[in-house]
Amino acid sequence: MMAADQTVHGVPPSLSAKVVGSFAYLTVRDRLPTILTKVIDTIHRNKNKFFEEYGEEGIEAEKQTISLLSKLRNELQTDKPILAVTDGLQDTESWNQYLQRHQRLQGDVSWFKSPWLYVECYMYRRIQEAVWLNPPISDYDVFNEGKTQSFFESQQAVMTLCTYLENVNKSLAELSKNQLLEHFNKLLQVSLWGNKCDLSISAGQDNSQKMSPIDSLNSLQPFILVDDSSMVWTSLQRPGQPGKTTAVRVDVVLDNAGFELVTDLVFADFLVSSGLVHEVHFHGKSFPWFVSDVTAKDFQWTIRQTMAANHKWMSKSGVQWQSYLKEGVWFYHDHPFWTQPHEFCDMAADAPDLYATLQGADLVLFKGDLNYRKLTSDREWDHTVSFGTALRGFGPAPLCSLRTLKANVQVGLQQGHGEKLTSQEPDWMTSGKYAVIQFYSPKSEQ
Ligand code: F6P
Numbered sequence: 146m147m148a149a150d151q152t153v154h155g156v157p158p159s160l161s162a163k164v165v166g167s168f169a170y171l172t173v174r175d176r177l178p179t180i181l182t183k184v185i186d187t188i189h190r191n192k193n194k195f196f197e198e199y200g201e202e203g204i205e206a207e208k209q210t211i212s213l214l215s216k217l218r219n220e221l222q223t224d225k226p227i228l229a230v231t232d233g234l235q236d237t238e239s240w241n242q243y244l245q246r247h248q249r250l251q252g253d254v255s256w257f258k259s260p261w262l263y264v265e266c267y268m269y270r271r272i273q274e275a276v277w278l279n280p281p282i283s284d285y286d287v288f289n290e291g292k293t294q295s296f297f298e299s300q301q302a303v304m305t306l307c308t309y310l311e312n313v314n315k316s317l318a319e320l321s322k323n324q325l326l327e328h329f330n331k332l333l334q335v336s337l338w339g340n341k342c343d344l345s346i347s348a349g350q351d352n353s354q355k356m357s358p359i360d361s362l363n364s365l366q367p368f369i370l371v372d373d374s375s376m377v378w379t380s381l382q383r384p385g386q387p388g389k390t391t392a393v394r395v396d397v398v399l400d401n402a403g404f405e406l407v408t409d410l411v412f413a414d415f416l417v418s419s420g421l422v423h424e425v426h427f428h429g430k431s432f433p434w435f436v437s438d439v440t441a442k443d444f445q446w447t448i449r450q451t452m453a454a455n456h457k458w459m460s461k462s463g464v465q466w467q468s469y470l471k472e473g474v475w476f477y478h479d480h481p482f483w484t485q486p487h488e489f490c491d492m493a494a495d496a497p498d499l500y501a502t503l504q505g506a507d508l509v510l511f512k513g514d515l516n517y518r519k520l521t522s523d524r525e526w527d528h529t530v531s532f533g534t535a536l537r538g539f540g541p542a543p544l545c546s547l548r549t550l551k552a553n554v555q556v557g558l559q560q561g562h563g564e565k566l567t568s569q570e571p572d573w574m575t576s577g578k579y580a581v582i583q584f585y586s587p588k589s590e591q
């Protein structure tokens with residue numbers, strides 16, 4: 146980790162709420178307290194449920210959790226120092242060491258003065274602490290209602306997508322290489338635009354997919370600012386590597402539950418059924434994170450719901466996904482590193498086991514905006530800096546970011562492109578209207 150607020154060895158400062166009026170500032174000032182207020186409301190609304198399940202103890206836990214969360218909101222709104230985490234969970238020490246590192250570098254570490262990436266992640270860790278410290282509701286997912294609602298509201302789009310998948314899978318034997326590539330690009334783009342549907346950017350408001358995801362692709366194409374999909378495709382091709390018999394493996398670092406997760410599962414299904422890929426490893430979060438991110442429970446729930454759907458191709462897809470998991474074709478993992486505030490260039494040092502896991506992949510897909518912020522260290526890069534430079538040495542395997550832009554960091558653009566967009570649409574980096582498919586291979590550096 147390096148100093149956050151100055152350019153050191155060509156690495157620019159971190160985005161921070163210190164810059165009054167910036168997107169980071171507005172997020173910390175407005176959006177985060179709104180999210181906390183909704184969490185408090187959700188817990189309060191479920192008071193009777195807690196009583197039915199746990200009696201008086203449930204009511205007491207509800208009261209105590211709300212009191213911790215109100216305190217947290219007050220700390221945030223009055224720019225209080227960031228405090229140590231006290232719940233003794235597996236990652237507590239690592240969070241507190243991270244705080245100490247910032248204190249050494251920066252002195253005062255507080256909500257509006259420290260890197261935005263750090264304080265935003267920290268808020269979700271403190272929500273986890275507030276719930277965890279209050280058994281019997283310690284396992285309660287305060288974001289569950291929004292995630293399940295977003296899944297149900299996207300049903301029509303999910304059915305369309307599963308029907309499309311069925312048609313592709315049925316015709317696989319007759320497809321030419323070019324036709325296969327066409328389907329690959331479509332499903333990659335569906336997974337990309339699935340990232341529009343997160344609930345954190347809208348502070349929990351409905352953001353589900355209502356249009357047909359396949360029909361929308363043409364009209365969305367002009368909004369893809371960087372399209373490295375041909376390199377993604379090439380990274381999965383094995384001919385020309387005589388003697389290479391090992392299975393092709395793709396890792397997907399998941400982002401949001403709801404429609405986005407379905408688009409990721411559909412893409413992974415296509416990769417396996419087409420024979421392009423033999424193993425898919427999904428990486429989710431180990432506790433509720435950034436409102437809509439996928440946890441193990443969300444992952445299993447989504448597959449069960451898909452299986453149980455009253456739609457032939459949807460339920461067939463769900464059954465297929467379940468058997469991929471049972472047969473060891475698909476794997477689900479979580480690792481505490483994904484719910485920490487670290488920039489990914491710290492992964493090799495701070496989570497060497499996870500780094501080694503990712504090294505086993507032929508391609509790692511990073512879904513979503515927060516992963517992009519962590520890939521690029523959430524810094525004020527010039528837009529023309531290359532993606533490889535912004536990764537600052539992170540490159541366990543060839544990797545690709547599939548991200549709709551919701552935070553003001555964007556690298557790898559042509560000279561003048563960023564400036565042109567800024568003059569036409571000042572909020573182009575935060576509106577979720579634009580996207581990138583951005584690829585990097587450590588092999589190209591050798
Ligand atoms: O500011 C918007 C925001 O909350 C960012 O902090 C975060 O990067 C993003 O939304 C979450 O988006 P995604 O789900 O795509 O990671």
Ligand code: MG
Pocket residue numbers: 343345400401435437438513515
């Ligand atoms: Mg998310």
